[in-house]
Amino acid sequence: MEQTTEVQCPWCFEIVQIWIDPGSRGKMIRDCEVCCRPWELYVTRDRDGRLQVTVRRSN
Numbered sequence: 001m002e003q004t005t006e007v008q009c010p011w012c013f014e015i016v017q018i019w020i021d022p023g024s025r026g027k028m029i030r031d032c033e034v035c036c037r038p039w040e041l042y043v044t045r046d047r048d049g050r051l052q053v054t055v056r057r058s059n
Contacts, residue, residue, distance in 0.1 A: 003051050010057045011037040020051060029058055 003020050012035035020043055028041040038058035045051055 005051055005053050007039075007041075007053055007055045009034060009037070010039060010055055011035050018053075020053065 003022060004017055005020060006015050006017050008015050009032040011032060014032070014034040016033050018030070018041075024043050025045065026043060028043065030039050030041055031037065032039060040056045040058040042054040042056070043051070044053075
C-alpha cells in the first residue's frame with residue numbers, strides 16, 4: 001500500500017505532497033522540492049497503521 005501525505009516545508013513554508021514507503025519508520029532526511037533545503041522527517045504509525053509525519057529543519 002503506497003501512502004502519500006502533505007507536509008509543510010519548515011524553510012519556505014510551501015505545502016508539498018510526499019510519498020512514504022509503507023514499511024518506513026523513524027528518521028529520514030529529504031530535500032524540499034521547492035527550495036531544495038533539507039528536512040528531517042520523523043515517520044511513525046499508530047496501531048491501525050495510520051501514518052504520522054513530523055517535519056523539522058535539518059542542517
